[in-house]
Amino acid sequence: MAFKTTRPLRFGDCDPSGIAYFPSYLNILVGVLEDYFASLGFPWRRLIDDRRIGVPTVRLDLTFMKxxxxxxxxxxxxxxxxxxxxxxxxxxxxxxxxQVLWTAKHRVVATSLDNNQSYAWPDDIRAALTSHLEMPDAHHPAT
Structure with a gap:
C-alpha cells in the first residue's frame, strides 16, 4: 500500500529561473518521510523523544527526468x-x-539515539512497516 501526499513547490524551493533547486527536494522528501511515519502512528517526536530512535538516511539514489x-x-x-x-x-x-519529475531509491536505518548504533525495528513499528511492504512486479516496475 503506497503512501501518497502532495506538497507545493514554493518560491523559496527554486533557483532564480523558477526551476526547483534540487537540495530543496531533499528537504521536502524528509517531510514526506516524517509524515509517512506519523501516518503509521509513529510521529518522529515520539520516536525521538520517547523511544530514542532515529531514522537517518544511509543511501539515496535520485534520478531526475523533468x-x-x-x-x-x-x-x-x-x-x-x-x-x-x-x-x-x-x-x-x-x-x-x-508527469514524473524524479524518482528515488532510499534506505533509512533505525538507530539508537543513545549510542548512534543501528537498532532493530521494534515489533510494533516492524508490523506497521510490513503491512505496507510491496514487492515489485511486471505491472509496477521498480524505479
Missing part, C-alpha cells in the same frame, strides 16, 4: 520495498501535472 517549476503541486508516492533488521528500503516517485 524540472519542477515554481507553483507546481508535487505528488509524492512512497512505497516500502524491503525491511531488514534495522534497514528500510523505500522507493519514491514525484510527479507534477501528470
Amino acid at each position: 524540472p519542477g517549476l515554481q507553483g507546481d503541486e508535487l505528488e509524492f508516492v512512497l512505497v516500502v520495498r524491503g525491511i531488514g533488521r534495522s534497514s528500510l528500503d523505500l522507493e519514491h516517485q514525484v510527479s507534477a501535472n501528470g
Whole structure:
C-alpha cells in the first residue's frame, strides 16, 4: 500500500529561473518521510523523544527526468520495498501535472539515539512497516 501526499513547490524551493533547486527536494522528501511515519502512528517526536530512535538516511539514489517549476503541486508516492533488521528500503516517485519529475531509491536505518548504533525495528513499528511492504512486479516496475 503506497503512501501518497502532495506538497507545493514554493518560491523559496527554486533557483532564480523558477526551476526547483534540487537540495530543496531533499528537504521536502524528509517531510514526506516524517509524515509517512506519523501516518503509521509513529510521529518522529515520539520516536525521538520517547523511544530514542532515529531514522537517518544511509543511501539515496535520485534520478531526475523533468524540472519542477515554481507553483507546481508535487505528488509524492512512497512505497516500502524491503525491511531488514534495522534497514528500510523505500522507493519514491514525484510527479507534477501528470508527469514524473524524479524518482528515488532510499534506505533509512533505525538507530539508537543513545549510542548512534543501528537498532532493530521494534515489533510494533516492524508490523506497521510490513503491512505496507510491496514487492515489485511486471505491472509496477521498480524505479
